Amino acid sequence: MTLVHAPPLVIWPHPRKKRTHPTLKNTHSNLLAQCSCTRIGCSTGVYRRQPTTHGVYGTIGTFIYCLGRCDKIRCCPQVIDCASYNALHIPHLTAHSYASISPRLSFMTDSSSPRLPLELIRPIMERVEDRRALYLLSFTCRLFQYDAERLLYAAVIDLDFNHEEPLRQESFLRSINGAERLGPLVKIYSVVSIFSRDHAVRWNLLRSALKKMINLKILHFGEQNRKPAGDLILHAPFQLKKLSWHSENDDEIMRIILHQQKDLRVLHLMCKERTKPYDVATCPNLNSLVGNRHTISAFLPGRAVVNLSWLPDFSTSDPGSIKGMEMEFSRIKVLSLGGYLSRPSLMLIAHVLQSVEVLQLVAWAQEEECAIKNLPSLRELVLSTQWREANATRSRHRELVMGLFRDSRTLERVDVSYVGESTYDRWIRGSSRAKICSSFEVLGRFCF
Known part of the structure; x- marks a missing residue:
């Protein structure tokens, strides 16, 4: 032949x-x-x-x-x-x-x-x-046409209303509303901002288009304004696997929405102090949670969450106690502490982190070194710098990493970042020097 x-x-x-x-x-x-x-x-x-x-x-x-x-x-x-x-x-x-x-x-x-x-x-x-x-x-x-459209519409995550591409956000929404075959092709959709002089027009376009995305699995809604936006996905025709919702003032309607999303596994939501705990029948398959202290109090009790990202915000300057959630924290395997603002100390929860295998600390503090060494299941540690950590040096971190490997029996890998750099230094137990890794490779295990 x-x-x-x-x-x-x-x-x-x-x-x-x-x-x-x-x-x-x-x-x-x-x-x-x-x-x-x-x-x-x-x-x-x-x-x-x-x-x-x-x-x-x-x-x-x-x-x-x-x-x-x-x-x-x-x-x-x-x-x-x-x-x-x-x-x-x-x-x-x-x-x-x-x-x-x-x-x-x-x-x-x-x-x-x-x-x-x-x-x-x-x-x-x-x-x-x-x-x-x-x-x-x-x-x-x-x-x-079929395969090109299938690939083109599967993940719409990099469009902006001001981005001059053939599929700008607005023209994308008009395409979805104008062709019945396109809506079911969308599996991942990210909306960064729809605020403009044509806000009402685009809002209606978005509402109509979302109803046609019947196979949508991942939705990121990044619009942050005081207007409630939950009605956009109320009684939605899709069952999401991951939802990242940044809109404010949607507390009440979000209870109805999340109760309808039975397949949801990953949730990113910033709750307020007045938010009441959610019933365990809401999001029964939830295993990954991202949010502030109020989000953790509202969702963690009674659930088997194994991946947690604790993001501090202005409304939670005092992290408070984790009393009543010790069992839930003991099940967590992947934990990220910190963000743009000051985070709670690892010392607050270290005594209950029996199952944590992967840990990220943003803006590491020296007094946390002892707590890190005593985590019984820790295999991978990520030390991410914050915008104000300009004094962190490679020589300082090298000494820290060698000390952690020496005193921790389970630790296998340490990733370290530096201010002004988009990569991480990766240290492996037994190696004499670090190798360079991308941020995506290092942080892809965490839910943000």
Whole structure:
């Protein structure tokens, strides 16, 4: 059996030139001449190459057909291998003929080229990280459209109303509301801010779009203003796995919402002093909790939470006692203490942390060293610096780390950060020097 190596999916930059037909055509033919693909699709047209005896707008032996036009956005060619889909025969087109990009270009074919199965195209497309590239691929042909849209809409986490991308937050919401097929594709959605002069319009767009995201699993709502926002997800059609909610003044409606979210496993919520404890029937599968002292008091009792991030805020300057929650704290395996503000001391809870295996301390204090050494199950320690810790040095931390390894029988790894650096120094028991690790690699185990 002969194996045919089909060309890969390649993303090409486009030179800034005027949109005259010959100029664009020459640009695209030059790109085709540099690779072994048979199609080039962009926002101004889809072009085809096949062997011939003349050269028109390209190298000798290459003839360029213009197969259609896409929508009028900034030109950004995508060199693709559409030759795989040769189920149909495309009629002969002249160099200056145009066709619609929709149904008639849904199957772009080339019977003279080898076929590449869709099973191989999909993993290639999954490696494309540029959202603009996926957006353009969704307009190339119908066979590409489903997979491109599936990847494009699966995790919408980096859009902003002021971010000039094809899928800005507002245009994204209009797309969801305008096409029934798109809403179910969204699995992860993050809303940073919708406050603007068009606040009411965008609020209604968001409310309508959320009702169409029936398969949503992770929602981050970062809008912080005094207007209650809980009605956006009240009686929602989805069952979330993770909810991060930063809106204020939603205490009462949040009780109804969380009671409806039976599958919720991770919750990030900042409660107020007046917040009453939640019934244990609310969020029965909750295992990870992020919040302030009031959040911990409201949710931790009676639940088997194993991952806890204790974030101090202005409303909880006094951490208070953990009396009545000793058993719940003894079950915790991953614990993070601290944030932007001063955190409670590890000494407050160290005596009940029997199961903690991974511990993060923000703004480590010297008097906590003894408590760290006495944690019976601790395997991994993360020392994260705070904005005001400018005096922390590597030599100081090296001595600390060596002392911790010497006095702790279970500790295997220590990660240390420094002010002004985005990486961590990772120390492994028995090693003589640290290696560099990214913040994502170190902090990915914690829920923020």
